[in-house]
Amino acid sequence: MIIVLKPQASENDAQEILNKIAELGLKPLYMPGIERTVIGALGDERVLKQLHLDSYPMVDNVKPILSPYKLVSRELQSHDTIVSIDGVKVGGNKFTVIAGPCSVESQDQLFSVSRMLAKQNIPLLRGGAFKPRTSPYSFQGLGEEGLALLRAAKQEFNMPVVSEIIDPNDAQLMYDYVDCYQIGARNMQNFRLLEAVGAQDKPVLLKRGMSATIEELLLAAEYIINAGNPNVILCERGIRTFETATRNTLDLNAVALLKQKTHLPVFVDPSHGTGVKSLINPLSRAAVAVGADGIIVESHLNPKEALSDGHQALTEEDFVQLMADITPFVKAAGKTL
Numbered sequence: 001m002i003i004v005l006k007p008q009a010s011e012n013d014a015q016e017i018l019n020k021i022a023e024l025g026l027k028p029l030y031m032p033g034i035e036r037t038v039i040g041a042l043g044d045e046r047v048l049k050q051l052h053l054d055s056y057p058m059v060d061n062v063k064p065i066l067s068p069y070k071l072v073s074r075e076l077q078s079h080d081t082i083v084s085i086d087g088v089k090v091g092g093n094k095f096t097v098i099a100g101p102c103s104v105e106s107q108d109q110l111f112s113v114s115r116m117l118a119k120q121n122i123p124l125l126r127g128g129a130f131k132p133r134t135s136p137y138s139f140q141g142l143g144e145e146g147l148a149l150l151r152a153a154k155q156e157f158n159m160p161v162v163s164e165i166i167d168p169n170d171a172q173l174m175y176d177y178v179d180c181y182q183i184g185a186r187n188m189q190n191f192r193l194l195e196a197v198g199a200q201d202k203p204v205l206l207k208r209g210m211s212a213t214i215e216e217l218l219l220a221a222e223y224i225i226n227a228g229n230p231n232v233i234l235c236e237r238g239i240r241t242f243e244t245a246t247r248n249t250l251d252l253n254a255v256a257l258l259k260q261k262t263h264l265p266v267f268v269d270p271s272h273g274t275g276v277k278s279l280i281n282p283l284s285r286a287a288v289a290v291g292a293d294g295i296i297v298e299s300h301l302n303p304k305e306a307l308s309d310g311h312q313a314l315t316e317e318d319f320v321q322l323m324a325d326i327t328p329f330v331k332a333a334g335k336t337l
Contacts, residue, residue: 247275
């Protein structure tokens with residue numbers, strides 16, 4: 001339920017209603033604005049009828065939230081959320097690039113990629129220390145050793161770190177090493193994991209599951225925010241369809257629709273979305289055009305020796321070209337890198 005107060009309503013007027021909502025066992029939300037104050041009430045809206053909110057003198061309008069997701073909905077918050085990853089702003093008028101290797105393999109490998117990205121003024125470093133792989137025989141990551149290398153790279157190159165978490169029990173362990181948790185496609189509906197990162201105060205990059213609907217993605221984000229963490233970034237990374245020419249089908253429809261449905265930042269992962277290196281550049285430009293707030297791409301200076309996803313990793317030459325090609329699109333979209 002959304003309760004819009006009249007312009008002259010005071011903070012005390014708002015607090016009276018917030019207290020009444022809480023007394024009924026519902027979750028109150030206080031959202032003061034420049035011109036109006038909006039109050040949210042999450043829970044069984046039938047209970048709210050007991051309050052007869054439309055009879056309060058300072059209440060201007062009462063309306064239900066029709067979507068099954070509440071906290072992530074533009075019905076509740078019309079303005080865009082800006083997420084800060086250790087000082088790097090994501091969302092709003094910024095187009096943010098996150099880049100790095102699929103897996104952390106060694107200090108030399110990670111530092112060489114980080115050095116290249118720093119030259120391109122890339123603000124955020126990605127790298128996997130825990131890798132959920134389809135085959136049990138594939139490289140599974142370096143674990144805490146990889147996390148330590150990511151922290152060292154951050155300190156050396158001043159790039160906050162985004163890394164995937166696959167086990168709820170690792171939330172506290174990773175807290176000391178990373179600046180943003182990543183929830184991969186395979187774990188989008190791992191609800192205990194969503195609640196675990198929701199209990200932390202660091203941002204979460206939530207990737208869409210390969211067979212998930214848009215509504216399911218938004219409800220997964222709702223789990224995180226409902227657990228107490230409002231700093232969620234959504235990521236479209238391709239879905240599984242009948243098409244086999246590419247690794248996945250990158251659903252750019254979803255990006256434009258998500259920007260209408262939710263106030264959260266929306267990213268695109270063209271590396272996993274296609275699995276074809278030559279398509280990363282054009283689909284990154286397309287991501288800018290449909291309104292994405294950023295991209296997350298994989299890079300490796302020697303893809304032939306990569307322990308995972310080398311076929312879709314950008315070399316230094318590829319990456320320089322990518323940044324040159326997306327820059328005019330970012331400018332045309334009214335954003336800055």
